[in-house]
Structures are given as structure tokens and as C-alpha cells.
Amino acid sequence: MHKVPVGVLGASGYAGRELCGLIAQHPGLRLAFASANDQRGQRARIGATEVTYVATEDAPLSKAEVVFTALPHGAAATWVGNARATGARVVDLSSDFRPGVHASANDTQAPYGLTELMRDSIPGAGIVANPGCYPTAVLIAIAPLLTEGWIAPGATINVTAASGVTGAGYSVRPDLLFAEVAEDFRAYSVGNEHRHLAEMRAVAAQLGGQDNDILFTPHLLPVARGILATITVPVKEYVDDPLTLWRDCYKGEPFIEIADQPPSLRDVVRRNVVRLSVAKAANVRQPTLIIISAIDNLMKGAAGQALQNANVLLGLSEQAGLPA
């Protein structure tokens, strides 16, 4: 079978390595190059495969039909342009082209790759803006409420989320050392100012949530991977079985799981899924739904969803090469 050549720029970080590992297992793709400036010329084993890194400037961009850019925020846009100039299509894992972030001066259009919600806009795109990890967990969870108009007018959507350390990328920072993270738990970006907030707000507004604010407090977990978001949403009224809304909305979606019991990280780790549960809050006057949404930040929150988008771009089966 012919395999489509793809390349990864920024392949030594956690998301980039995950992507290389997935590509190696993919039945329809092959890795044309993997770049990593800090490890140029070195070989690295990723699961059962091995890659040899080239410098980003030496990457043979023209040899790839799809280029994945897993470069730092801000540094990605240039390389996205370089790859586009060779005719390659790009799935960008940085925030550079995402809604709420993309500078207005940059008039490049890039659909937002939250695949289940934006699937139709992807096949013809030159660039897909792959969503952030927290926004993926949150937006998939609240989209049905937004589009169906269930949320109480003017209500604030409260998101408390916790991520494993790979969510911070492969950053050699003292606060990410084992002895500083183990047996600890901490909030960060407290005050509703995390950079993912703008992305969530922009997409939520597109989906009908202009009237509702989002209050987002992320936390750092002593685990390697996984995000759990606990989302409380004041609603107009309770219905008998609120889960029906999500079941209908995501019917037939292979990567969305609507669960009777609250999901935990181990339900989703190493899988390209969003798994979520919904409960009605007792003992409160304001009807409020409690959604628990879990993803693997490196899979559905990064590399997995990027591959899902590439599958759509290339007209392959959307599930190809992805562990459900």
C-alpha cells in the first residue's frame, strides 16, 4: 500500500514524540522527517520505532504531503509558512493560528481542528489549527449545552481542570522536577488568565455562548499524562436524563464516550478519546450540571487529534492509526 509521506517539525517534545510513535503505527502514513534542533543528528527510540532527528532548517519540507508543526507558540507561524510554500498542508499544534490567539494582522485562514465539531471545514484547508489540550476537554463537553441553549442566561461556566506534567511540554524547569511535583498538587494561572482561556472563549462564543463567561483554573497533577476537567454549568432547568443531549449530539462519534460514571484518567490515557459524564447537582437552588471530562493531553489533546485532522485532510479513514 502506498504510504503518504508526512513530516514532524519539533519532534523531540512530548507531543512531537507521541506523533512520531503514532505515525510509525499508522497504516497509511510514513515519516519523511522529524526535526529537533537540540538533538540534530541523534537517533531516538520512540516506543518500538526509531527516528533520526534533523535540524528544523534542514528538514526536507517538500518531501512531505502533510507537515505537523509541534514547535513553540510564536515560533510555529514562520515554519507553517515555509511548509505551505512547498505545497505541503499543515497541521499546526501550536496556538499560533487558533481562534482568540491568531493576530488579526495575520490574515491567514486556518480552520480550528476540533474535529467532531468542525469536521466540514477541514478537508479543503491548507492549515489546520490543532486545538489546545484544555480547550479540547472543555469545548467537547460544553458544546451541546451552548448549541442547544440550555445554559442559564448570563451564567458563568466554571472550569476547574488538572493536567499531568507533560501538558507543560518537555520543559527543563525546576518546578517540574520529580522531587517538586511528586506528592504535590497546585493551581497555576490563578485569576482566570491562562492562555487557553481566550481560545475557549472565542470558540464558545462561535457556538452560541456570547452571553456566558468562562472561569478557568488549571492545576498541575503528579501524573505524567491526562487531563480531567470538572465543569459546572448553571442551566435553565433540569431535564430527566441530561446525558441524552450528549448522546444525541455525539451519536456515532468513535472518539467521544458518554459515560454513566465519572471518567478517570486511566479510562483515557493512551487513547484518542474524550470521555465525559454529566450529573445534576443536588442541594442547590440554581439548577446546575456537573460535567467531568477526561482526555489524554498528548493524544486527543495534541498528537492524536492532529493525526485525526491529518486523516480528514488526506481523505483517509478518520480512525486510521488511532487507538480508540
Next chain:
Amino acid sequence: MHKVPVGVLGASGYAGRELCGLIAQHPGLRLAFASANDQRGQRARIGATEVTYVATEDAPLSKAEVVFTALPHGAAATWVGNARATGARVVDLSSDFRPGVHASANDTQAPYGLTELMRDSIPGAGIVANPGCYPTAVLIAIAPLLTEGWIAPGATINVTAASGVTGAGYSVRPDLLFAEVAEDFRAYSVGNEHRHLAEMRAVAAQLGGQDNDILFTPHLLPVARGILATITVPVKEYVDDPLTLWRDCYKGEPFIEIADQPPSLRDVVRRNVVRLSVAKAANVRQPTLIIISAIDNLMKGAAGQALQNANVLLGLSEQAGLPA
């Protein structure tokens, strides 16, 4: 120096062992007995000390001036009564005498031992109802808002909290095995029905929060000890420096720390403190404060606060034997 004899019923659980370890270091107390039905006759090392367990029914209750009951909820009330019958005063670590839990048929009065808020009611008490771990973290955090009337009328106080596994007690349950907890994170009692909710609601109402509901979602962390509560409270308006409210309210309190930066578990583990920060939420129309409150569930959330209450009961220095 004369040391006051005290006893511990239920001394093989996590809280009971912590209490025995603290008593061993306390300059004014000595351990007269430690009971544990499942380990009767056995010796156990607790930190630098050793205890020999007796069966609870064999505990020489009359030899203790203060008896700590760290027995399961429901089982404690009887032994509290037995200890009282010998003239001992009791600090009960179970929920049996706590507000919102204590059956109305039982007319025994027991002040609630949230020491900083209820200090005056303790010295003359026969029984002190030692607070639950989550309620300690939450009520110390929100009490100033309640008593000062800052909270928006009718607003819901949203509490998302996470606890280390010792919060579940020394329970040999499959879901608490290492291989099930490590690398995982999960919510439980989702739906606002955790048994600590009634305790928080009852005390919050006493402090002026009759008009405000509490929405509480606890989580299980892959750490041994510590609770972090992330509390969002809609307020009437923003003031310049909201921390001033807590600084004034808890002025001179040795076990309450008001921090400029959000506390993390490692700031509080093995210490008898509540450490908290307060931030104003940006990017929301409804002014909202975000409080992060951290405690060690076995210290300020159980054994430490129990000893603090015993110090008050006995007229000792409130800080005696407690690691600040």
C-alpha cells in the same frame, strides 16, 4: 513536668496513628492507651515512638483526662458516651457530633472544633466535635466572606477539592490499591452529595450564609496526604486588595497563613495549618474571588486540629506539640 494522660480509641487508622505520633512529641501530654481492635496486643512503630494496642473494650478509659475517638462514623457515639461516663473529656474525630450530621434525637451538645472560629465554646465542653478535613479547608477559607457579607446574594459557592488517599482512612479497598491510584485522578461523590456537604452547609449557615448554596465536588489525588480546595465565590464587588479581609480576620492566628501566591500541598504537608490565597477573577462580568486553600488532611484536617482542641480544653498553650 507533669504530663496529662490522654487516650486514643481507633489508633491504627491514619488519623489515629498521626495522633499517637503527635502525642509522643507533645511536651504536656502522655499516651495512656491506644486501642485498635484489629491489632490488639501488637506493637507498632509510629515515627520515633512505639505503641502497644489494646482492644477498644479493654481501654482503661478512666486513666485518661482526654479521650480522642478516631473510630468510624456511627461507631464513635457509643464510645464517646463511655468515655464521658468515666469523667474524661472527649475530642471526637468522627462525624457523629458534627453540625448537619448529629441526629436531632441525640440531644448531647458538642461545640464544633473549628478552633479559630469557635475557640470560645471549647474550654467548658465535655465533647468537642472535631471538624472534617474538607470542611476545615473550606470553612476557614470562606468564613470571612460570610461574616462580612461580601458574597453576592443567592450566589452559589463552588468548591472543587482534591484529597490524598489517606483522606479515605485506612481502607483496604481495591480502588485504593497503588496500581489503581497511581497515574490516575478522579472525581467522586459527583452530584453534590458528599457527606461533608451537610457539615459545611450547616456551619456556613451559622456564619451568615443561609442565602448561599455550596456546590462541592471532591477528587482523589495520587498522593498520600493533603487537600487542596479551589473555591470560587461570586461577590458583590471587587475591592482593591481582597486579601486584607483575611489578614484582618485571622490576625495573630498561628495556624492560618494568608499567602501572596497560591499554596500547594507541599507548603502544608505535616504542618497544622490552613494556607490560603485569594485572587480576583479577570475576564468575567460577575466579580468572583478565587480562593485556593490547602491543608494536610491528617494534621489540620484531623489529628493536628484534634490536638489543638485538646490544648484548648486543657488550658495548655494552643500551639503546644503542633508543628506550625
Next chain:
Amino acid sequence: MHKVPVGVLGASGYAGRELCGLIAQHPGLRLAFASANDQRGQRARIGATEVTYVATEDAPLSKAEVVFTALPHGAAATWVGNARATGARVVDLSSDFRPGVHASANDTQAPYGLTELMRDSIPGAGIVANPGCYPTAVLIAIAPLLTEGWIAPGATINVTAASGVTGAGYSVRPDLLFAEVAEDFRAYSVGNEHRHLAEMRAVAAQLGGQDNDILFTPHLLPVARGILATITVPVKEYVDDPLTLWRDCYKGEPFIEIADQPPSLRDVVRRNVVRLSVAKAANVRQPTLIIISAIDNLMKGAAGQALQNANVLLGLSEQAGLPA
């Protein structure tokens, strides 16, 4: 493609669940039944698949061409017999038929399924005795030394090994609770009396090591899965590049990795491989090789090797369905 029906007895333990997950991904096998007495009638999700457990006595043994028995040691032998009576071939993950363990009164012959060393004896077998996890890591590491006669006469082979908690099986024991294992490390079966010792001694003797004792001290690691064995072997003399011995001996073996650098658990977890390194000890008068051998105790140490053996039994590709 026709898929061969297989069954798993004891499918709710860690090894049994791993096996069901592997079978679900296997291109040539399908799961005919999965038994678990304690969860009979329940559905369980295992990775991306789901199984419904039956009671072991209700398992339709005759519908499987291969039955995997992942039952407790001692309990397996009876069910191995029952499965054989229906004509099924059996891969037994218990120790009941292993060398050094198998009671002489029981004259049933079962080749030892350390596939790379005993491959020829498997195809015609009715029962394969799947090796223990520690013996797999150790015997693959020392076999070349034994068969080539490199070990110093009369020398003791010193094995210090450490295993993740799933090595103890799905045992609801207090010493395996998260709060007891996290941040801890401990030796067990100290004194050279672990039940895997007899298995290692018996096979090592078959391979030529009658003259050499094994001193084995296992430890419990605060990780979920993985075994690392540190093996020191006094040798007759040093050769220039000792790794050549292992490279020659395991040439072409897809599941044996000879590494330049000492392997760590993360090199092997979720993979069906033994990865090992060999170093010459400096600063000692007695020439001694230091072998570091790493496996995933649930994969090459249990379920993966069982599937590898089933592949051989059935004449399928030995690598089918196995993550290298």
C-alpha cells in the same frame, strides 16, 4: 480472515486483563470467553475493548482452541486438565506446571514457555508452562553465559530485582494500598526463599548451571508495572566486548534487545521485550559482569509471552498481535 477462538480463565486479574486486551487487538484470534468468578455477569472495559465475564465453571471450554489459564497458583492445574479434556490446548500462566515447582507425582509433561530458548518444544505441546516474570528477566539474561560456560566455577549468580506492584497480582492487601507503597521501596522474601527461585534454579541447571547457585532478592517498587533485574555474574575472564555473546545468541530475535546503555523500565513498559545491557565491573579482582535486564512484568513477564507461545502453538507468526 478466520480468527481462532481462544478463552481466558481468570480474566479479571492484571495478567488476565492484559491478555484480553491483547487478544482484542490480535489479527488472528478472537476471545470466545473470559471468566472471573468474582465478577461473573459483569462487563468490564479493557483499553478499547469490553468483555463480559462468566463464572469459570460456566466457561464454554470446548469453544476455544487455546485456553489461557491465569488462575492462582495451585488452582490452575485442575482447570488446565478440564480444558485439555475438551481438546483445547493450554497456556498456563500459573506456576503449576513449571520446572522446579511441578510436583513429581503429577506426570503431565509441559514444556517451559521461555519462547526464545525453548521454541522447538512448543508446537506439539498440549500444555505450555508460561514462565514467571522474574525468571523471564533473569534466565534470558544469563542463558548465554550458562550455555557457553563463561561463569566462574562454583560462583554464585547474584540477582537483585525490583518489580512494580502488578507483579503481586490484583491483591487487595493493606501493604499494596497507595499510601503504603508510594514513596516507599522495600525488599521482600529476603533470605533467598522466593518461590521463583526454584524455577530459576531448575532451568539454569538444565542450561548448564548445575555448579552455580543463584542468590535472589526481590523488591517492591512504587510503580505499576515493570521489572528491572540487576545481575552480577563472576566470570572466568573478561573478553573485549562481552555484548557480542548476547548479540550472537539472540540474533534475529524480535523480542530481545541488546542495548549499549542500561535499560530502564520506561524502555520496556507495554512492550513484549526483554531489554538488557552488559558491563564489565571495574575495581574488582574477580572479573564480574553486570547485566541489567528489564521487562514489563505483564507483557513479556506474563500475558505477552503467553500470547507469543500461543502464536507458536497455533503456527501463527510469533510476533502477531504483540507490541515489540
Next chain:
Amino acid sequence: MHKVPVGVLGASGYAGRELCGLIAQHPGLRLAFASANDQRGQRARIGATEVTYVATEDAPLSKAEVVFTALPHGAAATWVGNARATGARVVDLSSDFRPGVHASANDTQAPYGLTELMRDSIPGAGIVANPGCYPTAVLIAIAPLLTEGWIAPGATINVTAASGVTGAGYSVRPDLLFAEVAEDFRAYSVGNEHRHLAEMRAVAAQLGGQDNDILFTPHLLPVARGILATITVPVKEYVDDPLTLWRDCYKGEPFIEIADQPPSLRDVVRRNVVRLSVAKAANVRQPTLIIISAIDNLMKGAAGQALQNANVLLGLSEQAGLPA
């Protein structure tokens, strides 16, 4: 009570911070200064105390009666000299003055501060060379065998040891990130070339082990603190109760615990003790003792022992300020 002023150079690393925390609790010492070049001018909270760091060059050395140098190996010697020049006595936590390491060109004499074995040489010393963490765990364990001549002539003492990550110091290295250490276990310095080997060899030779080599393989554990050493020693013959040797040798020592059961890390963490067990190996022709020795690498392995040595230097109670 008069408190003796002491200073800490290199007080922002793990050992230096531990030391500051211990000094704050010590009844007879007070912290005159704490230096940390990378955090000069900053305040840091250490447990219940706070320190303000000065640059090492600004440390008022003359104000301290004892200076603890917790500086990097190689950098310590100069500052030890500077401190001595002011008349202060020094406990050096680096390896610069330890046996087997100390360059012969440097003729400064410094007794080795393995307190229980070398106590008499300390009171008059200007400099005490505080032992390394691994050597402390190992030498305390094997000293009785060496001094009593129990070891088989020419036999190799085999040490496999594992340490928590703080043993590597506060090093911001990629291999010490949480995501790289959690769920992993690995050997390092494989080949008997760890820098602690020379220290162990030199002291063991002084104690009578000139005829016995040491084979030492350290490992990195996914825990914050603690060392467990598994030591096998071929002996001339078995005696009935080998533990008697250690019980006699360490009689009355408050910081040495001879245990019936193998110690685990949680027995010793946050305590200034060596806890060890001894077992006779079964199933081997060569009589061999298996010693398990556990310490907290930051306490008895660094800061605690340094304080113990300072107590001896100053004529204070050796146990003052130390958690047994």
C-alpha cells in the same frame, strides 16, 4: 539559653535546605547566615521557618562558630579554607575531604564523620568530612563484619542500592523531570565506577577489608527521598543469630536500629537513623549474609549526620535537634 551561631553555605540545595530546617528546630543552635548564589536576596520558607539568602561571598563567616559547607564537590574546599581562616570549625558535606577522594597534595587533615564509628576523632577537629549518603548506608551495615573478620577471604561485597531523586541534589536536569522519573526505575554508573565507591573502599580498608572488593550498582527510584541498600556478603560460616553481632556493635547507639524485619524507606524517611536487618541466605553453598540497610539520604545521609557531627564538635548532646 545561649544559642551557638552557625552558618550554611549552599543553603538552597536539598541538603542545605534540610539543614536550615533542622537548625531552626535545634534547641542549642541559631542560623547566623544561609548562602545561595542563585537566590541571593530572596526569602525562602523551609518547613515552618524562613531564611533570607545571601551570596556566598557576602556570608559573614566570622559570625559563625560552625560553618556547614553544602557546596558542589570541588567548589567546597576553597570555602572550607575561608571559613577556617575566620576561626570557624567546618562540617563539609561535599566529598572534598573524604577518604579515597581527598587529593594527597592537599595535606589538610579532616576526620571522616561517620559518627558512630569515628566519634572520638571529631571533638578536636577543625574540619569534619561528612560522609556520602550511599557510604553511610553501606559502611554502617558492613563495619561489624569487617572489624570482626567474618567475611570470606577474598570475597566481593555486593551492594545494589537505590536512592530517591534528592540524592542527585537540586539539579535541573531533563532526566530528573517528573515525567521522566515517575513509573521508571533505572541503574546508573553501571560498571562499578560511581564516585562513592572510592570512599567506601578507603573506609572499608581502614576497617579491615583490604582483602575484600566492593561491587556497587546504584539505581534511581521514583521517590523523593530515601536510600535502600541490599548488600550480600559471603561469610566464613553461619552463626545461629547473626543479628547479635550488630546488636552488640551498636549497643546504645540512638541512631542505629537493628530490625527483625527488612526495613523499608518509610521506616526511616525524615529520621536521622540507619535501620538494618540481616538474613542468612538459604539455598546457596557459599554462606552469605543479606543485609538490608535503609536511611534518609537527606538526614542520616547528609544534613542530619552533619548536625550530629556539629553536636559532637560543640560538646552538645549528640541527639540534640535530631529526629530519631
